Amino acid sequence: MPKFPIDLKDYKPLTFDISKPTLSSEQKKQLIKNIQLVRDTVVFFTAYAKAKDIGGHTGGAYDVVPEYLITEAFARGDKTIYPVIFDEAGHRVAIQYAMSAINKEWGKDGLQKLMHYREFKSGLPGHPETELKTAKFNSGRLGHMWGEVNGIAMANPDKKIVMLGSDGSFLEGNDAEAARIAVSRNLNVKVLFDMNDVTIAGHPTEYMKGFNIEQTLGGHGIKALVGNYNDKEDIDLLYKQIRQVLSEDGPSAVVTKRKMAVGIKGIEGSPKAHDAIGVDVAIEYLKAKGYKDAVELLKNTKPITYKEEHLGSSVEEGKCRSQFGKTVASILSKLSGKQILNSVRIFDPDLEGSTGLQSIREALEKKDKNLAKSVYHNIGPQERAGILAAGGFGSERGKQGIYATFSAFSEMIISELTMLRLSKRNMLIHYSHAGEDGMSDNTCHFGWNIFFLNNGPASEDTTKMYFPADALQMDAIVKKVFNDEGIRFVFSTRPGVPYILDEKGKKLYENYQFKPNKNEIIREGKDGYVISYGEMLYRALDAVEKARKEGIDVGLINKPTLNIPDEAMLKKIGKSKFILLVESQNYNTGLGIRYGTWLLERGLCTKYAHIGATKPGIGGQEEQIPYQGLDSKDILKKIKEMAK
Numbered sequence: 001m002p003k004f005p006i007d008l009k010d011y012k013p014l015t016f017d018i019s020k021p022t023l024s025s026e027q028k029k030q031l032i033k034n035i036q037l038v039r040d041t042v043v044f045f046t047a048y049a050k051a052k053d054i055g056g057h058t059g060g061a062y063d064v065v066p067e068y069l070i071t072e073a074f075a076r077g078d079k080t081i082y083p084v085i086f087d088e089a090g091h092r093v094a095i096q097y098a099m100s101a102i103n104k105e106w107g108k109d110g111l112q113k114l115m116h117y118r119e120f121k122s123g124l125p126g127h128p129e130t131e132l133k134t135a136k137f138n139s140g141r142l143g144h145m146w147g148e149v150n151g152i153a154m155a156n157p158d159k160k161i162v163m164l165g166s167d168g169s170f171l172e173g174n175d176a177e178a179a180r181i182a183v184s185r186n187l188n189v190k191v192l193f194d195m196n197d198v199t200i201a202g203h204p205t206e207y208m209k210g211f212n213i214e215q216t217l218g219g220h221g222i223k224a225l226v227g228n229y230n231d232k233e234d235i236d237l238l239y240k241q242i243r244q245v246l247s248e249d250g251p252s253a254v255v256t257k258r259k260m261a262v263g264i265k266g267i268e269g270s271p272k273a274h275d276a277i278g279v280d281v282a283i284e285y286l287k288a289k290g291y292k293d294a295v296e297l298l299k300n301t302k303p304i305t306y307k308e309e310h311l312g313s314s315v316e317e318g319k320c321r322s323q324f325g326k327t328v329a330s331i332l333s334k335l336s337g338k339q340i341l342n343s344v345r346i347f348d349p350d351l352e353g354s355t356g357l358q359s360i361r362e363a364l365e366k367k368d369k370n371l372a373k374s375v376y377h378n379i380g381p382q383e384r385a386g387i388l389a390a391g392g393f394g395s396e397r398g399k400q401g402i403y404a405t406f407s408a409f410s411e412m413i414i415s416e417l418t419m420l421r422l423s424k425r426n427m428l429i430h431y432s433h434a435g436e437d438g439m440s441d442n443t444c445h446f447g448w449n450i451f452f453l454n455n456g457p458a459s460e461d462t463t464k465m466y467f468p469a470d471a472l473q474m475d476a477i478v479k480k481v482f483n484d485e486g487i488r489f490v491f492s493t494r495p496g497v498p499y500i501l502d503e504k505g506k507k508l509y510e511n512y513q514f515k516p517n518k519n520e521i522i523r524e525g526k527d528g529y530v531i532s533y534g535e536m537l538y539r540a541l542d543a544v545e546k547a548r549k550e551g552i553d554v555g556l557i558n559k560p561t562l563n564i565p566d567e568a569m570l571k572k573i574g575k576s577k578f579i580l581l582v583e584s585q586n587y588n589t590g591l592g593i594r595y596g597t598w599l600l601e602r603g604l605c606t607k608y609a610h611i612g613a614t615k616p617g618i619g620g621q622e623e624q625i626p627y628q629g630l631d632s633k634d635i636l637k638k639i640k641e642m643a644k
């Protein structure tokens with residue numbers, strides 16, 4: 001492994017005395033130097049992950065370096081400041097990792113460790129997670145931290161608790177509740193907001209007219225100190241403001257208005273700075289600062305590739321999550337502007353590029369810009385308000401709300417779902433990034449509890465859950481259920497998946513009509529059956545094909561409608577010698593626990609087992625599935641055990 005290429009010998013930890021109202025010129029000089037070195041470090045190691053094609057986030061972490069270093073320096077000089085600087089925007093974890101390395105919390109090789117940000121087993125996944133022993137708190141779902149910090153303040157009444165805030169997190173409703181509690185109990189919580197006016201898919205002040213952090217805080221009873229920095233940060237002012245909030249009793253905040261990634265040519269002020277910095281942009285930035293070794297490393301780093309062929313499916317892959325948007329766009333393209341206006345509203349909680357909604361927006365804009373404005377709404381990271389608005393729009397026959405986000409965040413809307421279901425709302429909801437596949441964002445972003453959504457009353461539930469196995473099946477499912485009534489969930493995963501092939505090697509889901517509720521025979525078998533769905537189907541198919549080559553005549557069933565038992569199929573496979581249910585959902589909450597019940601209720605007491613995810617994540621991308629023991633090799637092993 002090459003040596004960490006940023007020389008940090010000029011970095012000197014600072015200690016500030018809270019009684020001093022201003023920085024000395026020496027302190028200021030060193031602070032500015034430190035900020036630059038930490039920012040260069042963040043740029044380098046996040047770009048290095050990008051060069052390896054394992055993603056990451058640069059801009060947010062880069063932004064908050066000044067407030068992090070100033071707070072840390074005050075904490076060194078004042079033991080009443082809680083020693084952990086919390087962050088409600090966990091994707092900015094690069095600042096936590098950078099400082100743990102620089103402060104030698106991981107021993108003398110800490111900087112080397114940064115070279116492995118987001119890699120498998122590196123301990124440095126995409127969000128801070130304490131179980132990996134590299135973070136001091138867990139954060140990653142926006143809006144989940146401040147509420148907890150309130151309780152930490154209650155448990156430590158003699159301490160001041162500092163949390164880094166962000167415009168994206170503040171959009172989530174939990175922050176409003178947390179602010180009220182902090183005010184009502186006069187908690188010593190200090191929130192330092194990075195108001196860079198950038199989230200993933202745009203600028204909050206543009207897509208959420210009226211959004212204003214300081215005025216909102218004022219309404220809750222927190223007077224925020226505002227720093228307005230356009231092109232240039234003012235370290236003296238930031239020092240004074242942080243000192244002031246740390247000196248006051250009770251909750252208080254600093255709102256730092258700045259351009260995201262200030263000083264990084266090409267991405268400054270742009271949502272492009274939110275994710276990992278482009279390698280070319282990083283090279284230009286580091287070159288200008290004379291970091292020759294870092295530039296060379298970035299130039300010579302290749303993407304980590306995971307290509308592995310699977311029997312029974314194609315080499316070519318398609319992304320189901322992108323297909324969702326393409327299919328909806330194609331359906332809408334056949335409607336007139338008036339029909340679209342009357343029948344759909346699309347709500348994007350800031351993830352449009354990741355969930356496929358972007359294709360819908362682009363198609364609408366191509367048709368008619370004004371129509372797009374009326375129909376398509378970037379509602380920012382506001383999971384609950386977004387889904388409720390989508391449901392409210394779908395309150396009449398012929399109208400539906402379309403909504404898409406990550407499967408992990410389905411856990412946030414369970415109660416809303418109950419109310420929407422009671423009101424018989426019409427909605428088409430796409431939850432992407434289900435399971436663990438390709439998720440170096442790690443456990444907080446695993447979409448492994450999607451069956452929490454299966455919570456309606458069994459006798460009259462019209463809620464449907466569909467999980468296609470490849471992009472062609474996604475297309476067929478969306479086309480089939482688009483005009484259905486009720487709440488329809490469609491799931492997909494982060495990485496592309498191969499196309500499922502029939503026994504002759506043809507794409508199974510080409511020229512195919514989707515039949516809701518029906519299970520599909522992918523391979524017939526006499527000795528037993530594997531039943532699976534989604535991104536696990538091609539892995540299961542590989543295992544089944546290999547088992548068959550070894551003389552075990554095992555069949556494979558796809559179950560694209562997750563929450564409805566298929567009576568005919570239950571009867572058929574329930575009489576075989578064994579059934580193995582394969583999924584990447586949580587072993588505790590997935591289809592596996594339901595399927596076993598369905599079998600027993602029908603007196604079908606064959607040998608049954610289910611495998612699903614049982615462990616917290618460990619970083620990396622396609623390593624997550626094998627790590628859970630869910631690779632095709634693991635499935636094959638289980639088939640062999642069961643066929644004995």
Ligand SMILES: Cc1ncc(C[n+]2csc(CCOP(=O)(O)OP(=O)(O)O)c2C)c(N)n1
Pocket residue numbers: 059060061089091092140141142143166167168169172194196198199200274349350351380381382383409
């Ligand atoms: C509840 C929830 N919804 C959506 C996301 C996906 N997401 C991650 S970061 C982000 C935007 C965050 O913006 P901000 O916190 O201002 O961070 P910055 O762009 O400044 O880094 C979103 C929507 C999430 N992590 N949690």
